[in-house]
Amino acid sequence: MQDQIENARAAIRWSADYLLKAATATPDTLYVQVGEPNMDHRCWERPEDMDTPRNVYKVSAQNPGSDVAAETAAALAASSLVFKDSDPTYSSQLLQAAINVFNFADRYRGSYSDSLNSVVCPFYCSYSGYHDELLWGASWIYKASGMNSYMEFIQSNGHILGADDDGYTFSWDDKRPGTKILLSKEFLEKNSDEFQLYKAHADNYICSLIPGSPGFQAQYTSGGLLYKGSESNLQYVTTTTFLLLTYAKYLNSNGGAVSCGTSKITEQSLIKLAKKQVDYILGENPSKMSYMVGFGEKYPKHIHHRGSSLPSIHAQPQKISCNNGFQYLHTGSPNPNVHVGAIVGGPDSRDNFSDDRDNYQQSEPATYINAPFVGALAFFSNQE
Numbered sequence: 001m002q003d004q005i006e007n008a009r010a011a012i013r014w015s016a017d018y019l020l021k022a023a024t025a026t027p028d029t030l031y032v033q034v035g036e037p038n039m040d041h042r043c044w045e046r047p048e049d050m051d052t053p054r055n056v057y058k059v060s061a062q063n064p065g066s067d068v069a070a071e072t073a074a075a076l077a078a079s080s081l082v083f084k085d086s087d088p089t090y091s092s093q094l095l096q097a098a099i100n101v102f103n104f105a106d107r108y109r110g111s112y113s114d115s116l117n118s119v120v121c122p123f124y125c126s127y128s129g130y131h132d133e134l135l136w137g138a139s140w141i142y143k144a145s146g147m148n149s150y151m152e153f154i155q156s157n158g159h160i161l162g163a164d165d166d167g168y169t170f171s172w173d174d175k176r177p178g179t180k181i182l183l184s185k186e187f188l189e190k191n192s193d194e195f196q197l198y199k200a201h202a203d204n205y206i207c208s209l210i211p212g213s214p215g216f217q218a219q220y221t222s223g224g225l226l227y228k229g230s231e232s233n234l235q236y237v238t239t240t241t242f243l244l245l246t247y248a249k250y251l252n253s254n255g256g257a258v259s260c261g262t263s264k265i266t267e268q269s270l271i272k273l274a275k276k277q278v279d280y281i282l283g284e285n286p287s288k289m290s291y292m293v294g295f296g297e298k299y300p301k302h303i304h305h306r307g308s309s310l311p312s313i314h315a316q317p318q319k320i321s322c323n324n325g326f327q328y329l330h331t332g333s334p335n336p337n338v339h340v341g342a343i344v345g346g347p348d349s350r351d352n353f354s355d356d357r358d359n360y361q362q363s364e365p366a367t368y369i370n371a372p373f374v375g376a377l378a379f380f381s382n383q384e
Contacts, residue, residue, distance in 0.1 A: 009082060016079040016094055019072055023101045026058075030101060032068045032112060033057040037123050044325035046310045051322070057119055061104075065112030067130035069105035070137035071175075073098045077140040095144055102137045105130075128174040135161040136175035139182050154183070155194055163197060166204050168217070169228060170239040172368045177205045178239075181247050188254040200259075206247060207260035209240065210269065214261030223286040223351040224276055231361045234291060234346035235369045237277050242372035244274040245379045278376050281343065286351045293365070294340035301334035302357045304364035308339040309357060329357055343369045 022031040039052040059065030076098035083091040113126045120126075135158060142150035154163075167176025183198035207215035209226070219227045228236035248267035251257060258265035283290040283298070290296035293303060303309070310320060310328045315336065320328075335357075342365035347353040354362050 009086065012079050012082050013090075016076065019076055019079075020094065020097055023072060023076065023097050028104055028108075029058050029060045030065065030069050030072060030104065031056055031058045032065060032072075033116070033119065037119065043322035044306055044310070044329045045320055045322055046313065046325070047307055048313050049319050049321070049325075057116055059112050059115055061108045063115035064105075064108040064110030065115055065130075066105040066109045067126040067133045068112045069101050070130065070133035073102035073105060073137040074133070074140040074175075076101065077137070077144040080144050095141075098137075098141055098144070102141055105137060106134060124172075126173065128176075131161040132167070132175040132179065135163065136179045136182075139179050143182065151194065158197075163201075166201055166208075168205060168208050169236060170243055171235060177202075177243060180205060181243050181250075184247070185250045188250050188256045202247060203258045203260065206244070206258045206265065206270065209244070209273065210258075210260065210265055213263055213265060219349070221347070221349055221351045223280065223347075225280050225285065225347065225351065226277060227349050230348060232345035232364065232366060232369065233348075234281065234343055235366065237281065237346070238343070238369055238372040238376065241274045241277045241376045244270045245376055248274070249379070274376060275380065278373075278380065281346070281373070285347070287347065287353055289347075289353055291344055291346050291353075293342045293344065294338050300344050300353075300355050300363060302332075302355050302363060303335060303339060303342065303344055304329075304357050304360040305335070305339055305342070308335040308337045308342075311336055331357075339365065341370070343373060345369070 025031060034054055034056055036053045036055050043050075043052055045051075059069060076094045080091045080094035080098065083094065109130065111126045111130050113121055135154065138150050138153045138157075141147070142154065158164075162176050162179075165176055167174055167180075170177040180198045180202040183195050184202040186192050187195035187199040204215060207213045208217045210216055211218075211220070221227050225233075226237050226240055227233055247258075248270040251267040251270075257267075258270070281291045283296045288298055290299040293299050293308075306325070310325055344365050345360070345362045347362065357363055
C-alpha cells in the first residue's frame with residue numbers, strides 16, 4: 001500500500017478542505033448540510049440533472065449542534081496527524097480549526113437533530129445524543145496535540161459523557177467503542193492510570209464479539225457474518241472489523257492482551273475474526289456473492305444508487321427529470337453503470353441477499369460502509 005500514500009493524502013485533503021471551509025467561513029457557526037433531503041428523496045435523477053433545492057444548513061450559538069461540531073473537530077484533528085510531517089503548515093491549520101470547532105461544540109451544547117429537526121430527521125438523526133461526540137472530539141484533539149487541557153477535559157467530563165458506558169455498536173452515530181479503543185492506546189503505551197478505565201471498556205467491547213468468551217453477546221449468521229440489524233448491516237461489520245484490527249495493532253505494539261474474565265485473548269484472535277468478516281464481504285460466504293460491486297465473478301447488479309442505475313449522460317444526453325427517473329429505479333435490468341468498489345448493505349440474518357434496487361436495506365451502498373473497510377484492507381495488504 002506504500003505506493004498509495006499520496007493518493008490517500010489527496011483524498012483526505014479533499015475532505016479536510018471542505019470541513020475547513022465549513023468550519024471557518026463564519027465565527028461561531030458550522031455549515032453542516034447542503035440539500036433538502038425530503039425533496040431529494042422524492043426524485044430519482046442523475047447528479048448532472050439535479051434540480052432540487054441546494055439549501056445550506058448550519059448550526060450556531062442559537063441553534064447548537066454539539067454532535068456534528070465535535071465530530072467535525074475529530075475529523076479535522078485526525079486529518080492534522082496525516083499531514084504533520086508532509087505539510088506541517090496545513091497540519092497546524094487543521095488542528096487549530098479542530099480546537100475552535102470543539103470549543104464551539106462544548107460551549108453551545110445541544111443536538112443538531114433538535115436544531116435542524118426535519119431537515120436531518122429521520123435520515124440522520126443523532127440517536128445517541130452528543131455526549132459521545134464530545135468525548136470523541138476531545139480524544140482526537142488530545143491525540144493530535146498532546147495538550148494537557150484535553151486530557152484534563154477527558155478526565156473531568158468523561159464520566160458525564162459516557163466513559164462508564166459499554167457501547168457495543170460503532171457507527172456514524174455512536175462513537176463510544178471507538179473512543180474506548182483510541183484512549184486505550186494511552187494506557188497500553190504509557191500505563192497511565194487515567195486511561196485504565198478505557199482499556200477495561202475496550203476489552204468489554206472486544207469480549208462481546210469473541211464467541212465462547214465471557215461477555216460474548218454478538219450475533220453471527222450461520223455463514224459467520226456479524227449481524228447487528230436489517231438495514232445496512234455491513235456498516236456495522238466494517239466498523240467492527242476496523243476496530244478489531246486497530247486494537248490488535250495497539251496490543252501487538254505494546255505486548256498487551258484482551259482480558260475477558262479470566263481469559264486472555266491475543267491480537268491474533270482479533271485479526272482472525274476480522275479477516276473472516278473481510279473474506280465474507282469479498283465472496284467467501286454461502287451465496288458466493290461479493291458484496292463489493294465490481295469485485296469477483298458474482299456481485300450485486302441492481303444496487304440502490306441513482307448515478308449507477310440511470311443511463312449516463314454519454315448514453316443519454318437529454319435531461320431525465322425528477323419523476324421520469326423512477327422507471328429506472330423499478331426496472332429489473334442491471335444497472336448500466338457499474339459502481340466499482342461500492343459495498344452494499346448486505347445479506348440478512350440467514351445469509352440471504354436480495355439483489356433488488358427497491359430493497360434499499362440490502363442493496364444501497366454508503367460511504368459509511370466503505371470508509372472503515374479501506375482501513376481493514378490496508379491492514380491485510382500490509383500483511384502480505
